[in-house]
Amino acid sequence: MTVRAVYALTGDVAEAPARAEALAVEQSHEFPPDLAPAKAASSRASVLAVEEAGPDLALATIEFPDELAGDELTQLLVMVFGNCALLPGVRLVDLEVPEALAAAMGAGPALGAAGVRRVLGVPERPILATALKPVGLPTEDLAALGRAFAEGGIDLIKDDQGLGNQRWSSYAERVPRVAEAIAEGNAASGRAARYLPCFDAPPEHVEERLRIAVESGAGGLLVVPGVGGLPLLRWLARNTPDDFVLLAHPALLGGLTVAPTAGIDPDVLYGLLLRLAGADAAVFPSYGGRFSYTPEECRSIADGCARPFAGLPASLPAPGGGMRLDRVPELIEFYGRDVVLLIGGELHRDGDPRGTAERFRALVEP
Amino acid sequence: MTVRAVYALTGDVAEAPARAEALAVEQSHEFPPDLAPAKAASSRASVLAVEEAGPDLALATIEFPDELAGDELTQLLVMVFGNCALLPGVRLVDLEVPEALAAAMGAGPALGAAGVRRVLGVPERPILATALKPVGLPTEDLAALGRAFAEGGIDLIKDDQGLGNQRWSSYAERVPRVAEAIAEGNAASGRAARYLPCFDAPPEHVEERLRIAVESGAGGLLVVPGVGGLPLLRWLARNTPDDFVLLAHPALLGGLTVAPTAGIDPDVLYGLLLRLAGADAAVFPSYGGRFSYTPEECRSIADGCARPFAGLPASLPAPGGGMRLDRVPELIEFYGRDVVLLIGGELHRDGDPRGTAERFRALVEP
Numbered sequence: 001m002t003v004r005a006v007y008a009l010t011g012d013v014a015e016a017p018a019r020a021e022a023l024a025v026e027q028s029h030e031f032p033p034d035l036a037p038a039k040a041a042s043s044r045a046s047v048l049a050v051e052e053a054g055p056d057l058a059l060a061t062i063e064f065p066d067e068l069a070g071d072e073l074t075q076l077l078v079m080v081f082g083n084c085a086l087l088p089g090v091r092l093v094d095l096e097v098p099e100a101l102a103a104a105m106g107a108g109p110a111l112g113a114a115g116v117r118r119v120l121g122v123p124e125r126p127i128l129a130t131a132l133k134p135v136g137l138p139t140e141d142l143a144a145l146g147r148a149f150a151e152g153g154i155d156l157i158k159d160d161q162g163l164g165n166q167r168w169s170s171y172a173e174r175v176p177r178v179a180e181a182i183a184e185g186n187a188a189s190g191r192a193a194r195y196l197p198c199f200d201a202p203p204e205h206v207e208e209r210l211r212i213a214v215e216s217g218a219g220g221l222l223v224v225p226g227v228g229g230l231p232l233l234r235w236l237a238r239n240t241p242d243d244f245v246l247l248a249h250p251a252l253l254g255g256l257t258v259a260p261t262a263g264i265d266p267d268v269l270y271g272l273l274l275r276l277a278g279a280d281a282a283v284f285p286s287y288g289g290r291f292s293y294t295p296e297e298c299r300s301i302a303d304g305c306a307r308p309f310a311g312l313p314a315s316l317p318a319p320g321g322g323m324r325l326d327r328v329p330e331l332i333e334f335y336g337r338d339v340v341l342l343i344g345g346e347l348h349r350d351g352d353p354r355g356t357a358e359r360f361r362a363l364v365e366p
Numbered sequence: 367m368t369v370r371a372v373y374a375l376t377g378d379v380a381e382a383p384a385r386a387e388a389l390a391v392e393q394s395h396e397f398p399p400d401l402a403p404a405k406a407a408s409s410r411a412s413v414l415a416v417e418e419a420g421p422d423l424a425l426a427t428i429e430f431p432d433e434l435a436g437d438e439l440t441q442l443l444v445m446v447f448g449n450c451a452l453l454p455g456v457r458l459v460d461l462e463v464p465e466a467l468a469a470a471m472g473a474g475p476a477l478g479a480a481g482v483r484r485v486l487g488v489p490e491r492p493i494l495a496t497a498l499k500p501v502g503l504p505t506e507d508l509a510a511l512g513r514a515f516a517e518g519g520i521d522l523i524k525d526d527q528g529l530g531n532q533r534w535s536s537y538a539e540r541v542p543r544v545a546e547a548i549a550e551g552n553a554a555s556g557r558a559a560r561y562l563p564c565f566d567a568p569p570e571h572v573e574e575r576l577r578i579a580v581e582s583g584a585g586g587l588l589v590v591p592g593v594g595g596l597p598l599l600r601w602l603a604r605n606t607p608d609d610f611v612l613l614a615h616p617a618l619l620g621g622l623t624v625a626p627t628a629g630i631d632p633d634v635l636y637g638l639l640l641r642l643a644g645a646d647a648a649v650f651p652s653y654g655g656r657f658s659y660t661p662e663e664c665r666s667i668a669d670g671c672a673r674p675f676a677g678l679p680a681s682l683p684a685p686g687g688g689m690r691l692d693r694v695p696e697l698i699e700f701y702g703r704d705v706v707l708l709i710g711g712e713l714h715r716d717g718d719p720r721g722t723a724e725r726f727r728a729l730v731e732p
Binding site for chain 1: 388394395403405406408416436439443447448454503504507527532533548567568595598619620621622623625629651656687710714715
């Protein structure tokens, strides 16, 4: 079995074959080929193909012995995008991971798109999400917002990624109280909103904060793998209750997609790598908001979440970053129904979060 | 107290003041300013200055209430470089963190440059490092290399970042055996080389693998914070033996420095953020090797490791990535004596690793 990665090499196409060979060495042996010991030959990556893809653009497919990943996500990441992250003109644009390797790594979402729909009781329509914010509000205000959003029909009510353990609302105080308020909202409305606290715990607080979330009746977590690490996300996918929804936030990590000729293609990052690491849904900034992904990139992210990969269930794209109610029909037309529509600050526009949530919900009801 | 971050804004300078205001909101409230509740005012970041720095370039200084970081590195990272990582034309170019906040976060290197010199017994000369590689060699071969390098006078003998827990040499087998071989080399030569195993443990194996390293008599760890997360590096700095040297490898994380007008300046990443996270020394690819940092960038990294920051001890720059013995005098001239010179594959050039290590050592002896 092998892992295959495709890299876009920008620059003189005549140099691409030699660059591809150097890349295969860089990502496996990182050793002068003329000095490599014969007995290490089985651990060297090799170049499967180099294809011209445009002026100054070639696609190099590198094949890695799957044993290089050692059944651990951490090693797989170093292998496919470790040193080459530092090479301008090299961009990871596709990835194939054998199903057996993903299984051995304990990788992949516990729920995936279908599982999220099941635990939410939302079989077909787009799923609605919002954020409790801004940081600086006391817990009671965040709890009141949570209750209003639950009553109004939001499915996933997450903490803002900036809400951690600050003095205005500590994690230990906020999570039980907001979970309770959302449960009250559900009881009043007959709905099933889930609270996803922001989980950015330092290693020494991971178990304690997870216990607080679980005991509070939270329904999942907002995870920031660019900060806490992809391995922590994978660990959470294997060590949280069966119905926990794990939503990945792109803070910091998304920076790897910004340079067009280096880094990682957005569909590979949000659709493949975050899915491999266990995200049920991946937040990303949609076109038409405050950020810069093009419609084509956003389309590719949604495709990346859904396309067959490593035998894993599909995940859900969660476009956000400045969305508004008046764009909901267009967003559904664009992304289809298998989407988590994330609208944050704009749900506060009319000073009536419950009413705004109801209007949001009405826009997606059949 | 406040945290200050400086961002380079590329684009029309006339738009810079408005972009700086939007950035302050993005990195704190992430909420429409016209809707922000008055009681959350104390948690909003503000723009301290916007200065024209060239055609299409402005420097924006943003001031954050230090309580936004909640005494946790994870939150500080989201605050200074979370969402804005996704903004092309925004680059983090400087950072000031109050000493009291760094202390409250439990941040910073346990040893730093002076501490590394102390535990190595190397008061003045450049420190020498190499890597055990390539992946694919059996443990006995890696152990023999370790012994040869220790006898030859290398100070820090690290695993390659590609060595994790693969079938050719498992972590549990390799670490005790290599540590033993290096101790034998030290006993034979009267030297004090330290072994730094590659520590890329998934969360469920962190404590077990750390125990193996400590019980084996390893002298530190090679950490890959781009994969395992900066919070794990910080945790290791607080939870490893007092004399453990933590060397940070740039795999994946270094990708944030590659785009010139987005991401993070190399001196901020390697010199400030990795130091804050606890790195005693930061590996980066030097100019003149297989990668692309310019001499100016490399100079800035070395300065970033040494300049006053958050009341922390200086760390050490560890230039590598294709260095050779014949460049050592030039590298010392360039970086000065406070440096870890990292030469990997090229130490194998003559088929006599001990002899090559001795020549490397002779080049830095006074």
